[in-house]
Amino acid sequence: DQVLHIVPETIQQVQHLQLLCSTFTLDLWKPLLPEDIRAGEDLHIRVPAPLVQEVKDSLVQHMISYRVLIPDVQKLVDQSMPREKSSHREVSGGYIYTEYHPMEEIYQWMTQIQKNNSELVTQHILGKTFENRTMYYLQISQPSNKTKKIIWMDCGIHAREWISPAFCQWFVKEILQNYKTDPKISRFLQNLDFYVLPVLNIDGYIYSWEKDRLWRKSRSPYENGACYGTDLNRNFNSSWGSVGVSFNCSSDVFCGSGPESEPETRAVAQFIKNKKSDILCYLTIHSYGQLILTPYGSTTKPPSNNEELMQVAKEAAAALKGKYGTSYRVGSTALILYSNSGSSRDWAHTIGIPLSYTFELRDTGTHGFVLPADQIQPTCEETM
Amino acid sequence: AARAAAVAVGYLRYLRGGPGSGLQLRELRRARRQDIDDVGHKYYLELELEDVLDKDRTVNCTAEVLYHLGSKTSAPDVQLTVQGELRSTEEADKEFYNRIRSLEKELVAENIPDSHGNVPPELEPIHLLAWVASGYVIWQNSTENTKFHLAQVKHVKQVKRNDEDLQFDFVVLLHEMVSQEVLPWEVTLLWHPQRGARVPQS
Numbered sequence: 001d002q003v004l005h006i007v008p009e010t011i012q013q014v015q016h017l018q019l020l021c022s023t024f025t026l027d028l029w030k031p032l033l034p035e036d037i038r039a040g041e042d043l044h045i046r047v048p049a050p051l052v053q054e055v056k057d058s059l060v061q062h063m064i065s066y067r068v069l070i071p072d073v074q075k076l077v078d079q080s081m082p083r084e085k086s087s088h089r090e091v092s093g094g095y096i097y098t099e100y101h102p103m104e105e106i107y108q109w110m111t112q113i114q115k116n117n118s119e120l121v122t123q124h125i126l127g128k129t130f131e132n133r134t135m136y137y138l139q140i141s142q143p144s145n146k147t148k149k150i151i152w153m154d155c156g157i158h159a160r161e162w163i164s165p166a167f168c169q170w171f172v173k174e175i176l177q178n179y180k181t182d183p184k185i186s187r188f189l190q191n192l193d194f195y196v197l198p199v200l201n202i203d204g205y206i207y208s209w210e211k212d213r214l215w216r217k218s219r220s221p222y223e224n225g226a227c228y229g230t231d232l233n234r235n236f237n238s239s240w241g242s243v244g245v246s247f248n249c250s251s252d253v254f255c256g257s258g259p260e261s262e263p264e265t266r267a268v269a270q271f272i273k274n275k276k277s278d279i280l281c282y283l284t285i286h287s288y289g290q291l292i293l294t295p296y297g298s299t300t301k302p303p304s305n306n307e308e309l310m311q312v313a314k315e316a317a318a319a320l321k322g323k324y325g326t327s328y329r330v331g332s333t334a335l336i337l338y339s340n341s342g343s344s345r346d347w348a349h350t351i352g353i354p355l356s357y358t359f360e361l362r363d364t365g366t367h368g369f370v371l372p373a374d375q376i377q378p379t380c381e382e383t384m
Numbered sequence: 385a386a387r388a389a390a391v392a393v394g395y396l397r398y399l400r401g402g403p404g405s406g407l408q409l410r411e412l413r414r415a416r417r418q419d420i421d422d423v424g425h426k427y428y429l430e431l432e433l434e435d436v437l438d439k440d441r442t443v444n445c446t447a448e449v450l451y452h453l454g455s456k457t458s459a460p461d462v463q464l465t466v467q468g469e470l471r472s473t474e475e476a477d478k479e480f481y482n483r484i485r486s487l488e489k490e491l492v493a494e495n496i497p498d499s500h501g502n503v504p505p506e507l508e509p510i511h512l513l514a515w516v517a518s519g520y521v522i523w524q525n526s527t528e529n530t531k532f533h534l535a536q537v538k539h540v541k542q543v544k545r546n547d548e549d550l551q552f553d554f555v556v557l558l559h560e561m562v563s564q565e566v567l568p569w570e571v572t573l574l575w576h577p578q579r580g581a582r583v584p585q586s
Contacts, residue, residue: 100500213499214535214557214566231564244562252564327411336386338562365390365533366408366436368559372501 002052003029003070006043006059014039016062024051044069097170098376100162103133103206106198109169110136117176119143120189127267130220131203135267140175140194149280152272154197157232157344159204159215160369161287163361163379168198168285170380192280200264201232214369218262222249230256233284234340235265236347239298244340255342265344272348281355282348288368289337289360290328292317295349297333297340305354312355323382326362333358359383385415387531387561388427388460390522392447394532395462396433397519402581403480403509404473406436407443424453425528435471436512443468451528459524477577480509484542484550491542491552510540510552513581517573518556520583531561538568549574 008014018034020026027046028034037043047055059066070076095109114123120142126135141148155168175194179185188194199205203219217229227249234245237259241247245255260266272279292313295303303309310330317328329336333343349356362371362379371379389412396407414430427449435441443466450461484491496511497503503511518534526532539555552573557566575581 209499213495214559216564216566246563252566364409367497367501368533368535370497370499370501370536372497375501 001046001049001073002068003044003046003073004055004059005067005069006045006064007041008037008039008043008064010039013062013064016058016064017043020055020058021045024055026051026055046070046073095169095173097166097173097380099373100166100376101169102209103199103202106165106169107136110138110198113138113172113176120176120179121172126197126271127263129201129203129264130218130262133202133206135197135200135202135264137195137197137271138172140172140189140196142179142189144190147278148191148193150193150195150275150278151281151283152195152197152279153283153285154200154268154344155285156199156205157201157284158286159201159208159217160213161361162208162369163287163371163376164285165199165205166376167361167380167383168196170376171384172196172198174380174384197268200268202264204229204232216252217254218264220262222254222257226250227254230254230262232262232264233286233344234342235260235262236269236342236344238296238343238347238350239341242341243298244338245342253340259342268344269347272353273351276351276353279348279353281357282345282353283357283359284344285359285361287361287371288363288365290326290362290364291336291358291360292328292330293333293337293345293358293360294330295332295356296346297337297343298346300332300334302332303349309355309357313357320382324378326378326382385417385427385429386412387526387528388415388449388451389429389431389447390531390533391449391460391526392429392431392445392462392464393433394519394522394526396445396447396464396466397515398517398523398581398583399464400466400470401512401516401519402473402477402575403513404437404476405471406512406515407433407470408436410434410442413444420450422453424451426450438471441471443470460526462523474577476509481550481577487542490544492540494537494539496537496540511537513552513573513575514540514554514556516575516581517552517554517571517583518558518569520573521556521558521569521571529562532558533561535559535566543572549576549579 008017014037017037021034029046030044110123114121120140122139123136126137128134156165175185179189201218204215204217207219208215217231219228221228231253234253234255240259241255246253256262260269294309313330317330320328345356345358393409411432413432416428418426429447431445433443433445445464445466447464452458493507496507514537522532535557538557541553543551543553545551554571556569558569559566573581574584
């Protein structure tokens, strides 16, 4: 793109320039509106790269002299941006991890990430949402001849918890940026594969961007469209429908018409069931509350490996606190939050995945779901 | 106990909050519950609070929250003692008061914070007054089975008055943790730099 400086001399020249601006919808930098173009006054217009030659030819044809003010707009823009580590660019191609991104951009990001890191990352289809959107997960796996255990992490099961998909994206970036240089990460990858689902409830996430920022559920209609959405985290087959749910479709904890009634739930459940003997740890990321939650939500009776679950969680909370002093509480959902049934984390544990956790990220209610973007970095850094 | 703490914080914000200061819960240090026959459940809490505009400043507070037995219509009783001094906001309050009084058109705003969590600096005092207003609503409407937080200010409209109070009509969105519902609530707040805030009884 180029910016041209022109000083029109006659009324005819002014008129021609106004015509050019509207025909090509050129970006007027000075003045702001075509009707303010005057003979004898400075005119600055930005011309998109593919039109530069055509516009210049037209100016020459009408004997309008011009000067190139900015020969390469993109270069100027890049120069004015704060310098990022070059490895940042390689991994992410300039993606800004400290901002919230709409679903379109997350789809593009996944494709880019696989392209730029094809030795480690593959993108796979998990299933489709109710509104027929494709659910993709990323597999981060170092080629090796031994079968590795799997750590699964899903984000964005609840639409309004924007910090959650932001965390999944950050997580992927961190692994890919540092696996060669960070001994901990490289050791992880020698022995484990990471499977990351950046947005589970895609329909809901899009709805929270376009219509209702505080939407929680999916977007499947019930009662002939009288109400929409199932709480996907009440829809799994773990004591489904028993406690902490509503059978009223307008409730935010509506559990659906039956366990796994929703396509999103089925997509995740089917996959995890198939791979369960290899999955070591199931993580599901939510906000807010600053909690690391262990099974179960439907009963206070502790799971069989409760000691191990609690110990690992406590160590995680301590490590997290070490970064910025953020306190996370640890415990079972039934004891420290509320009763619920049908959660993905409980289900994962009941089918045999030993370590199953729900993370509730920042904060504790001050901003709640509408966490400012400037907290993305510290939240993600401490959670890593 | 965390639910009772949310009630105590709401009550404290109503009592002591203003356009220049807002308190948030840093930590619930201690809690115990007492069941009183024929009366209700009383929670004894020790809270550490921080000033949202000056996070290094903390105050400790002890609170007693009594949920009345079986009552759906009466608010929990809250008693609190704040140890230590809260930062004086006299200057900022006066400045805000004069700024609003001198507006030609009545202030109107919506979606505070916006979807990305941002609050423009000139609306931060309004945001903090929304905490005061929602603090009142949360205190008045909480039960042992609810935990409310202010999710977002949907709409605020200033209403000019003949007396010296500032009036703001809010629509706040409250997030209820247990049901996960987000409930809109209309609340009118009156505020004066010396007299403080109050929600008029309608």
